[in-house]
Amino acid sequence: MRVGELSKRSGVPVPTIKYYLREGLLPAGVLTSPNQAHYDDEHLRRLRLVRALVDVGGLSIASVREVLTAIDTRDESLHSKLGAVQEAISQPSAVELDPLAIEDVQGFFRRQGETECADVTESNVTHMLAAALTVARSVGHDHFRDLLDPYLEGLKIIAQADLEYIAGRGSRDDVIEAMVVGTLIGDTVIKAVRRLAHAQVSRKVIGDGSDS
């Protein structure tokens, strides 16, 4: 298909597609004449993925590039690829970490038998966690750390479902794309469903009629 049809089928304006091509987020089409290129379904698929990363994930172009690099690297186990993708889509926080919050994270990792992340500032993911606990502490919620263990317990149920979902995809490319999409879209879905879970549990615990 030509760029116009690629635009029509993806809903992405032509100038944006050209921008992605220049930024290397989308591989070049096959030239059919000096100023006309041909694109196929793989381009369409990659374009939709880039849009999902930008629109749902709110990722910067640089982060999208990192994610695509992680996806396209062939010589990695799926486990380490999942780790690389998750690093790429986690934005490092600008918050200056409270040393006590760093200790909270380290204590949590020790309890969980995680030895990989001794330095929490080395990973975007653990940095994000320490930053959230830093803010919690700054508003007087030092004990927010006590929620980490039950959170992990609930999130393991979710991770199990995620991995079954991912494993059910056909090809290896599908699996990897499902990881990225599942992680990003999953974050938003979790946010929304968490509200419903709160409503259901609070109706049971607090009741919805009278003031407590």
Next chain:
Amino acid sequence: MRVGELSKRSGVPVPTIKYYLREGLLPAGVLTSPNQAHYDDEHLRRLRLVRALVDVGGLSIASVREVLTAIDTRDESLHSKLGAVQEAISQPSAVELDPLAIEDVQGFFRRQGETECADVTESNVTHMLAAALTVARSVGHDHFRDLLDPYLEGLKIIAQADLEYIAGRGSRDDVIEAMVVGTLIGDTVIKAVRRLAHAQVSRKVIGDGSDS
């Protein structure tokens, strides 16, 4: 304390404090002379809450105002206040909803015996959920909806921990503040801990050594 000390103790620059005062996010101090006001610990506390909403929640000034209104409204049950706060901190999405994604959400609610949200576009929370499923569908993940039920199962464990945490706070003001902080900071913590849960479960399921 004077505005300079309020700034020092909160880490918020004086011009920002004055902006919050003008926007009504922070109640005025008590005037001790025509151009000098006195602030107390309640101001400090509210200021830190506003910062948490802006910094961690990424909320706009308008959303912060909505959250504070929900917090300050006296004549509501805790259950409905929790609902109002969660609406206020959920950003409506600009995505045009796919009717099939709306059906996915409605089917999920029916299975869960939820009858309150017949029109998913009426609530920011359900709109966010339908928007995420719309994007999932656009990248070929129609079956992402199958994850909603296991997600809710895991999130109920988390909600239970959240509500116990909230109930453990002393005064009613503390409880309400804990809801807001817990929901927002919790979203970020969940994002980070979900990565750890993925790592733990994928090590078990996929293995971390060889390529699958």
